[in-house]
Each structure stands twice: as structure tokens, then as C-alpha cells.
Amino acid sequence: MKNEDVAKLLSQFADLLDIKGESGFRVNAYRRGADTVKRLDEPVQQLVDEGRLIDVKGIGKGLASNIEDILEQGQFPDLEELQDEIPGTLLTIVAIPGIGAKTVGRFYRELGITNVEELEHAVEEDRLTALKGIGNKQVQRITEGIEFLRQRTGRISIGTALPAARDISRAIGESLGTRAEPVGSVRRYAETVGNIDLLVESTDSDSITTVLKDRFKASEIEIEPADRVRAQIPMVGSLVIFLSDAEHWGSDSIRYTGSSEHVDALGLPESVSATSETAAYETLDLPWIAPELREHRGEIQAAREHRLPELVELRQIRGDLHMHSTWSDGRASVRELAERAIELQYEYIAIADHSHGLAVANGLDAERLREQRKEIEEVRAGYPSLTIFCANEVEVRRDGTLDHADEVLAELDLVVASLHSGRNMPKEELTERVIGAIRNPHVDVIAHPTGRIVEQRPPAEYDWERVFEAAAETGTVLEINANPARLDLPEHLVAQAVEAGVSIAINSDAHNLRGLDVMEFGVGIARRAWLSSEHIVNTWPLDRVEQWLGR
Ligand SMILES: [Zn+2]
Numbered sequence: 093m094k095n096e097d098v099a100k101l102l103s104q105f106a107d108l109l110d111i112k113g114e115s116g117f118r119v120n121a122y123r124r125g126a127d128t129v130k131r132l133d134e135p136v137q138q139l140v141d142e143g144r145l146i147d148v149k150g151i152g153k154g155l156a157s158n159i160e161d162i163l164e165q166g167q168f169p170d171l172e173e174l175q176d177e178i179p180g181t182l183l184t185i186v187a188i189p190g191i192g193a194k195t196v197g198r199f200y201r202e203l204g205i206t207n208v209e210e211l212e213h214a215v216e217e218d219r220l221t222a223l224k225g226i227g228n229k230q231v232q233r234i235t236e237g238i239e240f241l242r243q244r245t246g247r248i249s250i251g252t253a254l255p256a257a258r259d260i261s262r263a264i265g266e267s268l269g270t271r272a273e274p275v276g277s278v279r280r281y282a283e284t285v286g287n288i289d290l291l292v293e294s295t296d297s298d299s300i301t302t303v304l305k306d307r308f309k310a311s312e313i314e315i316e317p318a319d320r321v322r323a324q325i326p327m328v329g330s331l332v333i334f335l336s337d338a339e340h341w342g343s344d345s346i347r348y349t350g351s352s353e354h355v356d357a358l359g360l361p362e363s364v365s366a367t368s369e370t371a372a373y374e375t376l377d378l379p380w381i382a383p384e385l386r387e388h389r390g391e392i393q394a395a396r397e398h399r400l401p402e403l404v405e406l407r408q409i410r411g412d413l414h415m416h417s418t419w420s421d422g423r424a425s426v427r428e429l430a431e432r433a434i435e436l437q438y439e440y441i442a443i444a445d446h447s448h449g450l451a452v453a454n455g456l457d458a459e460r461l462r463e464q465r466k467e468i469e470e471v472r473a474g475y476p477s478l479t480i481f482c483a484n485e486v487e488v489r490r491d492g493t494l495d496h497a498d499e500v501l502a503e504l505d506l507v508v509a510s511l512h513s514g515r516n517m518p519k520e521e522l523t524e525r526v527i528g529a530i531r532n533p534h535v536d537v538i539a540h541p542t543g544r545i546v547e548q549r550p551p552a553e554y555d556w557e558r559v560f561e562a563a564a565e566t567g568t569v570l571e572i573n574a575n576p577a578r579l580d581l582p583e584h585l586v587a588q589a590v591e592a593g594v595s596i597a598i599n600s601d602a603h604n605l606r607g608l609d610v611m612e613f614g615v616g617i618a619r620r621a622w623l624s625s626e627h628i629v630n631t632w633p634l635d636r637v638e639q640w641l642g643r
């Protein structure tokens with residue numbers, strides 16, 4: 093059993109205890125235990141085998157014996173028992189963003205609500221506000237949370253879809269000796285996709301089927317007589333392969349890349365055959381339009397008037413301004429991060445570990461920051477081609493002040509500020525809080541501004557106009573967090589921010605070496621927001637970045 097599976101059982105147990113109304117002490121012990129197990133560097137089984145589990149900080153005798161039970165039986169007997177006592181489906185309500193276990197417990201005890209559908213009925217019949225302390229605002233949040241939970245189903249993250257699309261098209265291309273390329277929303281770098289779409293120059297659906305089965309363990313393969321193959325790829329999702337030929341490749345590529353709104357608006361006649369996309373667009377007197385722009389947001393008009401943007405490209409990225417090392421909750425050392433950055437041909441990076449306010453992540457106080465600077469200086473000496481900024485990802489407290497004193501911030505080369513907790517305060521207060529950070533003269537970047545998790549946690553709400561105005565005025569940069577689970581800012585806000593005169597940084601927020609490789613997803617979001625390299629600080633040469641930091 094994996095650590096995360098053990099942790100999940102413990103945290104479900106904590107939620108159920110909380111729902112049941114048990115003491116906070118016991119609930120917290122299990123929550124902390126779950127967290128501790130999730131963060132272990134070695135399999136918890138090994139700790140048990142070697143009798144070392146009890147030595148782990150945060151795991152007492154009771155918890156240790158629970159964990160042993162779980163590992164031995166493959167399930168958590170106490171949890172099973174509790175699930176009999178109170179409905180396990182209550183956990184699906186806990187999964188709704190914006191509702192805590194305590195509130196779920198009250199819905200259950202006071203209204204008998206056990207699942208999402210029942211909760212929805214109660215909202216419709218306005219029964220929740222009958223409870224003490226539950227107001228219209230919270231009901232509104234709950235409704236939004238349910239809606240959000242619904243939309244979440246069945247989508248594939250771009251972080252999963254794009255690598256899979258590349259792997260499968262490469263395998264088919266090599267095996268059949270033909271052209272095979274990703275099309276559809278995955279080619280347009282949409283945040284999530286319903287299907288992975290590929291275009292293949294072939295009529296040989298049998299050979300394609302063989303590759304899908306042998307190489308990708310595909311199931312539910314259906315060959316549709318016209319021109320396509322459908323399949324399910326384990327751990328990925330559904331795949332659709334469109335078959336084409338050399339003569340129609342360009343027009344088919346446009347048609348199957350979509351979006352359908354773009355294709356409809358183009359009015360590309362069915363009869364058109366074009367060997368390349370450029371040739372197909374030419375038949376309409378248009379220049380080639382980049383896939384990320386094909387969303388029917390004015391791109392056809394812009395193409396007609398020859399004012400398409402010169403979109404930023406991955407190769408223009410010169411650095412990465414937000415990553416974590418072993419000093420806080422990262423897995424790679426400063427040296428390892430530096431070496432990988434050089435492989436990526438970066439000219440500069442910023443080591444931005446957490447600040448001490450984020451205790452769960454082993455955040456740094458002023459003293460450890462100074463120790464870290466020493467290590468960074470040593471690494472710098474070994475890699476003169478790379479500039480390493482001493483940075484920190486500093487918590488923004490509830491009152492808008494920062495987790496370090498100004499004189500500590502002043503010692504840093506670059507300050508990234510983040511709101512990791514307490515984001516569900518009223519919009520006006522939250523806006524004041526982030527503007528407080530933006531107006532701090534030491535703050536350079538606001539990380540993952542909305543705090544959303546794609547399809548899981550909705551974005552925090554700000555008065556964006558005011559946030560953008562403050563950022564533009566102070567030269568504070570807003571991040572596109574390139575982690576495909578975040579993609580934060582989302583594209584529509586990126587476009588508005590840049591419109592308001594704000595600059596953007598595309599950062600990996602890597603917590604290990606592989607985490608540095610997500611940059612292209614952030615670039616995809618920037619391109620979908622029509623951005624050029626000019627708008628993005630980490631495409632700028634070093635001297636210009638230093639000028640901005642010294643502003
Ligand atoms: Zn963060």
C-alpha cells in the first residue's frame with residue numbers, strides 16, 4: 093500500500109470524526125498523521141518493518157497501531173466502523189469546495205443530508221438558511237461548489253493529454269512510416285480536453301489498432317467506417333484518431349484542430365483540399381493562424397487585417413523565477429536545480445522557498461534565509477553562466493502584511509508573495525490583502541494569484557480591476573504558474589492583466605527536477621491570451637530583469 097493511500101484513509105477518518113462532532117484534538121491528530129505519512133521520504137511499510145514508525149514526529153502510539161492495521165488488512169477497520177455509523181457518502185460533500193467537515197456534520201445531524209443530491213434539494217427548498225449561522229452567502233458558495241464539482245468530471249488535464257498525444261502519434265508515425273500529429277484542443281493547449289485527437293495520414297486502421305493495443309494497452313477500440321478510430325487509453329482517457337491523406341492534410345488539420353467556433357467562422361468549404369494549413373488558409377486569403385488563437389476571439393479579423401500578435405515561444409524563455417529546493421518542501425538541492433536550469437539553457441533562476449509562516453512546508457525564517465544565501469553563493473561560484481537569485485516565496489498574512497520584516501525582504505534579490513491560506517474571505521478584504529502585498533516595495537511577483545486548482549478548487553475572487561491597476565502602477569508582476577494543475581492566472585485574466593499594463597512571469601513552481609519541465613504549459617496559456625515575449629519578464633535579457641528588480 094502506498095503512503096498516499098494510507099494518508100487518504102487517515103484523512104477520511106479525520107473528516108468523518110469531524111463530521112461526527114468529535115473533539116478537535118482527536119480530529120487534528122489524524123489530520124496531522126495523514127499529512128505526515130504523505131510527506132514521508134520512504135515507504136511507511138518499511139518504517140513499520142524496521143520498528144521505526146513510532147520515532148516519526150507527529151505519529152503517536154495510537155496512530156502507529158492504526159497504520160499497522162491498515163497495512164496489514166489493506167483497509168482501515170476503524171474507518172469502516174465509522175462509515176457504518178455515519179454515511180461515508182458525506183465525504184462527497186466534504187469534497188465540495190467551500191464546505192468544511194464541521195458544516196457537513198451539521199447538515200447531516202440537523203437536516204439529515206447525506207449526499208450531494210440531497211444537499212442540492214435542500215438548497216432548492218431553502219432549508220439550509222433555517223440553520224443558525226448559515227446565511228445566503230454561504231448557500232451561494234455551496235451552490236457554486238456543487239456546480240464546480242459537476243463540471244470536473246471526465247476531463248483530461250493538458251499535463252496528461254499533451255505528453256500522451258505526442259507519445260501515441262510518434263509511435264503510430266514510426267510504426268506505419270507515416271505522418272501522425274496531435275490535433276484538437278490538446279494542440280490548442282486548452283487547460284483540459286475531453287478527447288485526445290490525432291490526425292494520421294493513412295487508411296490502415298488495422299495497423300493503427302495494433303499499435304494502440306500493443307504499445308498503449310488500449311481498450312474499447314472502435315473503427316468507424318468513414319475515417320476515424322476511437323479508443324480508451326488506460327490512465328489517460330479517450331482518444332480519437334482521424335484518418336487523412338496527403339491531398340487533404342492541411343484542410344483536415346484545420347478542421348480537426350478546431351475550435352469548432354473558429355472553423356465555422358472561417359467557412360472553409362468542404363470541397364477544399366489543401367496539402368498544408370498555410371495553403372488552406374491561403375484559399376481564404378488569410379495568413380496561417382496559430383492553433384492557440386483559434387478560439388473565435390477576433391483572430392480571423394486580426395488575420396485579415398494583418399495584426400496577429402507575434403506570440404511568445406518556449407525557446408524565448410530565459411529563466412524561471414519560482415522554484416523550491418530542499419531548504420523548504422522541494423526535493424532537489426540548489427545545485428541540482430542550477431544544473432538542470434543550465435541544461436534548459438536558462439540564463440537566470442530564482443530559488444524561492446517558502447517562508448516560515450508556512451510551517452507544514454518547513455518554511456525559512458530570516459536566519460535560515462541567510463544560511464541559504466551562503467549555499468547559493470557557493471553554487472553560483474561553480475556556474476558563472478547562470479545567475480541565481482536569492483528569493484523567497486513569502487506568505488501574505490490575513491492583514492496584507494508579509495511573513496518577513498522589511499529589512500529581511502530588502503536582503504533578498506527577488507520576492508515572490510503568495511496567499512496560501514484564508515482565501516475565502518470577502519472579496520473586498522481579499523482584494524485589500526493582495527493589494528497590500530502588491531504595494532510592498534520589496535514584492536516583485538505575486539505567485540498563483542487565484543489559488544485555483546484546475547477542476548478541483550475554484551479561483552479566489554478579487555476585484556481584479558483594482559488588483560491589475562495596483563500591479564501596473566508598482567511594476568509588480570503577476571505569475572502564470574505553469575504547473576498544469578494550477579495554470580494560474582487563467583488565460584482570460586492574463587489577457588485582462590496585460591491589457592491593464594501588467595507584466596507577467598511564467599514560472600514552474602517546481603518542487604523537484606521534473607517540475608522544471610512544465611514551462612511549456614504556461615507558455616501555452618500566454619499564447620492563448622495573445623501574449624508576446626515583450627509582456628513576459630522571464631523572456632527579457634538579464635540586465636532588463638535586474639533593472640525591473642531594482643525599480
Ligand atoms: Zn505557492
Ligand SMILES: [Zn+2]
Nearest residue numbers: 414416485601
Ligand atoms: Zn511555490
